[in-house]
Amino acid sequence: MRSALSVGTLALFMSAAAPAHAAMLSVCIEGSPEIFNPQLTSSGTTSYVLGQIYDGLVSVKAGTSELEPALAESWTISDDGRTYTFKLRQGVKWQSNARFTPSRDFNADDVLFTFERMMQEDHPYSKVSGGTYITFNTKLADTLESVEKIDDHTVAFHLKQPLAPFVGIMAHQSLAITSAEYADALLKAGAPERFDRDPIGTGPFMLQAYETDSVVRLIPFQETWGAAIGDEARTPKVDAAVLAISPDASVRLQRALAGECHIALYPNLADRETIENSDELNPVQTPVASSGFITFNFREEKFQDKRVREALAHAIDMEPLVEVVYNGMGKVTGALVPPALWGSADIGAHEYDVEKAKTLLKEAGYENGFSTQLWAVPVARPYMPNGRRAAEMIQADWAEIGVDAEIVTFEWAEYIQRSRAGEAQVGMFGGIYDFPDPSQIPNNYFTCDSSGKPSPSNIGAWCNEEFISIMNKAGSITDQAEREALYEEAQQVFHEEVPAVILGGADMITAVDKKVHGYVPQIFGTSRLSGVTVE
Incomplete structure (x- = not known):
């Protein structure tokens, strides 16, 4: 349009x-x-x-970390933690456009359509617009068993096992509810792709x-x-x-x-x-929980060698980088979960040590270094206010150990598309937490599904069984202290394996x-x- x-x-x-x-x-x-x-x-x-x-069933109250009802007025959780039943708000109107005028209000059919599109491979909308459901695939695909319509204004989500952050996940903007009636109308008109281009929300x-x-x-x-x-x-x-x-x-x-x-x-x-x-x-x-990082592409043979990844991490002088890029408002950390959120581990950045970096490269067979691309985020985000400047500083640091980094960038939408297609050799990426649970960024950017397929935002295709197992366990229990200990353990694995280097994050202005x-x-x-x- x-x-x-x-x-x-x-x-x-x-x-x-x-x-x-x-x-x-x-x-x-x-x-x-x-x-x-x-x-x-x-x-x-x-x-x-x-x-x-669009609206979701649940939202986060403005300016807080408190979850609040949206299209769902209330919800209950079964004793075994595997069934969440939502009472839907009545009288909610759908928008219209030149091609569609709704004949009914929002109801349970819309919730079923929204999730069945993502759940069922034989759904008529499953592959429309590429069929990549990033949040659903990384947070719910392996856990959500079914969605049941109890009546027009009641829906039950049945899980294969308990998922502690489930209600928070439902507040994610990517799980907003879409119109089943609108989808049917466009399918009958032979134009289902317009469903994802001409939005109808509540x-x-x-x-x-x-x-x-x-x-x-x-x-x-x-x-x-x-x-x-x-x-x-x-x-x-x-x-x-x-x-x-x-x-x-x-x-x-x-x-x-x-x-x-x-x-x-x-x-x-x-x-x-x-x-x-x-x-x-x-x-x-505004205080923002976010994480920015550069991630190594495991499709590249050299980055499959942990010594190479460690060398590149030790070669970055992180203190001045964070000071300059975050303008004095950032904090040097090696923790994947940001310090602004519970579950953050007390892990420092990899020590700046040029000689150690050179030794590691020599041991890995790259005594004279190598060439690579270093992608720079083209827009300002809380996790990366100045991608180009950060890339330039990393480029200069890596030159000291013989690594020639070519800085690459694209317009933002193309940058995201190409990164998710696995094109970035060293990709600068990051994320902002949409709900107050430590699981979001690690699951989005550094896990793989049960078949071994990386999540769409896992642009480096790092699939570590130990890390994924710990993350899955942390998501299946409700005791916060135990969950916090598990997230800290997962971050230790992440730090030791160096699939990425944490650059930091800062408050948003x-x-x-x-x-x-x-x-x-x-x-x-x-x-x-x-x-x-x-x-």
């Missing part, structure tokens, strides 16, 4: 809108959505857009137009259930939300300073003082216009534009 707005038209519209059309909210985001179906993505950039359109905003790499335009869905129950935080308060796509953090901030964006996501951390000194903007700092009220950046999950007003 493409918009009739040109980039120039958008800039003019946004500039004029700030003082003259207070009911329009403009947001500068860092990248384009890769898809318009939440099941097919784990990208935070995409989830920010889709989180305005959330506070609807997609009006999308121009690739330029702008996403949203309009309020006045019949959304949040407004119907009088929940101000879930009610759209503006006439439109324009999400301008600006990959460069400096450009996003300049647009905000010029009044073209009311909210600018992920400005450079080094620009905090500029924001603080501005008459128009506030720097809103958002530049918010002083005329904006009600915007609460999320600690976990997707920040909402509902409930936000502009003077």
